[in-house]
Amino acid sequence: MRLKALTTSLVTFATGFILTAGLAWADGATVAQDLSRYKEESVPGGKLMLIAYMVLWGLVGAYAIRTALRQSRTERDLAALQDRLDHFAGSATPAGAPKAEK
Amino acid sequence: MTMLRLTWLLLAKDVRIAARSREVLGFMLLFALLCVVVFAFGFLREGHAAQDQVPGVLWVTLLFTGTVGLLRLFAPEDEAGNLDLVARTRSGTAPLFWSKALLQLLFSGIVTLFLVPIVAVFFDTSLDGLPWIALSLALGLVGQAALGTLAAALLAQVRLREALLPLVLYPLLAPLVLGGVKVTALALTRAPYAAFSGWIELMLAFDLVVVVLSPWLFARVTE
Amino acid sequence: MTETPSKLPLRLLTGLGLGTLLCIAALGWVFFVAPADENLGIVQKIFYFHVGSAFGMLLCLCAASASALIDLMAPNETIDAAGQACTEVGMIFALGVLTSGPLWARKSWGTWWTWEPRLTLTLLVLLIAIAVLVLRSMAAEAQTGRRIGNALAVLAAPVAYLIHIAVQKWGGTHPQVIQGGGIQSSDMRIAFWGSVVALLTLGFSLVALRLRGILLEQHMVRLRLDLSALELQRARNGE
Numbered sequence: 001m002r003l004k005a006l007t008t009s010l011v012t013f014a015t016g017f018i019l020t021a022g023l024a025w026a027d028g029a030t031v032a033q034d035l036s037r038y039k040e041e042s043v044p045g046g047k048l049m050l051i052a053y054m055v056l057w058g059l060v061g062a063y064a065i066r067t068a069l070r071q072s073r074t075e076r077d078l079a080a081l082q083d084r085l086d087h088f089a090g091s092a093t094p095a096g097a098p099k100a101e102k
Numbered sequence: 103m104t105m106l107r108l109t110w111l112l113l114a115k116d117v118r119i120a121a122r123s124r125e126v127l128g129f130m131l132l133f134a135l136l137c138v139v140v141f142a143f144g145f146l147r148e149g150h151a152a153q154d155q156v157p158g159v160l161w162v163t164l165l166f167t168g169t170v171g172l173l174r175l176f177a178p179e180d181e182a183g184n185l186d187l188v189a190r191t192r193s194g195t196a197p198l199f200w201s202k203a204l205l206q207l208l209f210s211g212i213v214t215l216f217l218v219p220i221v222a223v224f225f226d227t228s229l230d231g232l233p234w235i236a237l238s239l240a241l242g243l244v245g246q247a248a249l250g251t252l253a254a255a256l257l258a259q260v261r262l263r264e265a266l267l268p269l270v271l272y273p274l275l276a277p278l279v280l281g282g283v284k285v286t287a288l289a290l291t292r293a294p295y296a297a298f299s300g301w302i303e304l305m306l307a308f309d310l311v312v313v314v315l316s317p318w319l320f321a322r323v324t325e
Numbered sequence: 326m327t328e329t330p331s332k333l334p335l336r337l338l339t340g341l342g343l344g345t346l347l348c349i350a351a352l353g354w355v356f357f358v359a360p361a362d363e364n365l366g367i368v369q370k371i372f373y374f375h376v377g378s379a380f381g382m383l384l385c386l387c388a389a390s391a392s393a394l395i396d397l398m399a400p401n402e403t404i405d406a407a408g409q410a411c412t413e414v415g416m417i418f419a420l421g422v423l424t425s426g427p428l429w430a431r432k433s434w435g436t437w438w439t440w441e442p443r444l445t446l447t448l449l450v451l452l453i454a455i456a457v458l459v460l461r462s463m464a465a466e467a468q469t470g471r472r473i474g475n476a477l478a479v480l481a482a483p484v485a486y487l488i489h490i491a492v493q494k495w496g497g498t499h500p501q502v503i504q505g506g507g508i509q510s511s512d513m514r515i516a517f518w519g520s521v522v523a524l525l526t527l528g529f530s531l532v533a534l535r536l537r538g539i540l541l542e543q544h545m546v547r548l549r550l551d552l553s554a555l556e557l558q559r560a561r562n563g564e
Contacts (some may be wrong), residue, residue, distance in 0.1 A: 048432055052371045052425040053352075056378065059424075063417045064341070064531060073537040074545060081548045088555045225490040252480070256473040260463045269459065269478060274484050277491035284495065304491055311483045318475040322397050 105193040112201035117208070120177050126174045127209055130167050134217050136161040142224050151225045157286035160221050161279050164214065164242065169267055171209045172250045175202055178259050185258065185324070195321045199251060203316075207247040214239055231289030234298070238285035241305040244313050245278045252316040255323055281305040337534055344527030351516065351523040359516035365377055368432040371425050373516050377524035378421040379447070382492040385415030385528060386485075388453060393478035396471070402543060403536075403564055408478065409461070410535035414528055445492040446485070466476045467546070 120126055141159040145152040179185040218239075222229050229235070251268045257263040281301040288298045355373050392408030395401065426444050427437045438444070457474050464470030 017395065021377050046367045048428040049371050052428040053374065056374055056421040057423040059417050059421050060527065060531070063414070064534065067531070068534050071534070071541060074538060074541045078541060078545050081545060081552060085548060085552055086553070088552070088559070099443055194440060235550065249480075252476070256460065256476060259465055259469045260460060260473070261465070262463060266459060266463065268455075269456045271453070273449045273456065274480065275486075276449055277484070277487045280491045280495050304487065304494070308484070308487050312480075315480055315483065319397075319480060323472050323476050 104280050105197055108197035108201045113204050115204045130171050130213050133170050133323040134163055134167045134213050153227050156225045156227050161282045167213050168210050168246050175254045184247045195324050199317045199320045203247045205253040210243050230292050232288040235286050238282050242278045242282040245309045248312040248316045252320050255320055327501045340530035347523035347526050351519040354519055355516045359512045373520035375425040377520045378418045380521055381524050381528040382415050382418035385411040390478050390482035393475035397475050406539040407536050410532045414531045416454045422447050442492040446489050449488050453509045
């Protein structure tokens with residue numbers, strides 16, 4: 001099941017990559033901005049850069065932590081649910097109840 | 103019963119309902135008027151409304167007013183609770199989609215006919231290049247009606263749909279609004295067609311995409 | 326369920342760890358090896374991860390649209406979950422682009438925000454991604470949410486391309502983008518592609534992590550249904 005999920009995400013990601021590559025190619029693949037004509041030294045660039053990186057990593061980190069926490073909670077609930085189901089299954093197994101497929 | 107006839111019947115039913123209650127269209131006209139007045143206040147300069155804001159006022163008012171109409175588009179079926187029944191005709195969901203899109207087009211067309219002179223008077227503009235403005239308005243209304251009908255259908259089964267319709271609709275309609283504003287602004291200054299032909303083509307492409315995709319997605323959503 | 330609760334599978338942990346390590350390495354290269362930009366100075370170092378996030382965003386949202394189409398044509402819960410995970414991660418990347426973009430623009434263009442085509446496109450695409458996620462969560466039933474979210478995601482792809490064209494035409498008078506400028510040395514090029522690869526690895530692991538979470542949640546819904554069916558059956562038998 002997990003392998004299937006990983007394969008699916010890989011395939012999905014690859015599709016996205018091909019699509020993106022196609023779009024970028026059609027668009028002329030501009031990657032960088034022309035910076036040469038702007039020379040202005042009054043703005044504190046270092047601070048801006050620091051903020052940018054902090055926000056970016058904050059976002060990614062917060063998302064990863066939130067997802068992981070939510071997942072561990074789901075797993076706990078799942079285990080409790082499975083216990084109850086097993087408890088039930090001792091007395092009567094209903095037809096067509098799918099076994100946990102992990 | 104053929105698809106066209108079914109579409110016509112559904113449209114006629116909706117028009118009859120609208121004619122009897124006169125709620126939706128009347129409210130749309132009133133809302134359009136209010137929008138223009140509020141915009142005129144917003145852009146007042148030394149007692150005169152700013153002429154160069156006319157394209158923006160026109161298109162944003164149409165966008166807002168269209169939203170008001172779309173929120174009530176599926177109301178008759180919603181209140182009767184038979185949306186899935188109407189959708190399940192022998193010709194599929196297409197008659198329902200097209201009758202609703204045409205109804206929205208009809209309403210917003212009437213609003214536009216009312217709105218353009220009002221804006222011209224309130225903002226003291228002479229309507230130069232009216233044919234081109236009319237063309238851009240027609241393209242804009244068609245795209246808005248097709249995409250809007252789909253959006254209204256998507257939101258039919260969703261909570262807080264009044265708040266969510268703009269979220270779904272406005273970002274997607276950006277090409278139409280940008281194009282419409284640009285064409286109107288250029289046509290008002292009597293620019294030649296070549297100056298804005300690209301925008302007209304873009305709006306046409308947008309209309310083609312939504313006219314093809316929206317009924318197809320509508321069929322997938324209302325099953 | 327062989328694993329103990331609240332423990333991630335090794336594959337996922339490896340992916341996340343690899344992504345993080347690559348990001349740290351890329352950051353090290355960006356800050357200690359790559360030279361500062363001749364004109365802009367240190368602020369140009371935003372560029373590496375800014376563009377990397379933009380790549381990640383585009384990739385994730387294209388994948389989300391593609392999987393939405395697949396799921397509409399041939400319903401498949403795993404594909405649908407992958408699409409949802411991609412939409413979420415794409416949204417995170419878009420937020421990253423939209424915060425680092427203005428910070429960089431403040432320095433290089435002297436203004437926090439310009440309606441520059443790429444920035445405008447990113448903003449609108451972010452709004453559409455949010456709309457998809459909100460529609461999903463606001464629907465009365467999960468299956469309805471899935472259908473309408475996917476319908477919107479499918480429509481979003483061609484419309485986003487038209488938005489791209491429109492904002493290019495609209496913002497056409499701005500100080501613009503030329504092909505391949507900006508990168509001035511091979512160290513910069515390594516920093517750039519290194520950052521892109523690192524961010525994409527991290528993004529892929531995040532998608533996989535989220536995908537696993539969604540699949541677990543779906544599994545839990547099924548188990549709940551089973552349990553209530555069992556309870557109903559027992560109540561009937563007890564009578």
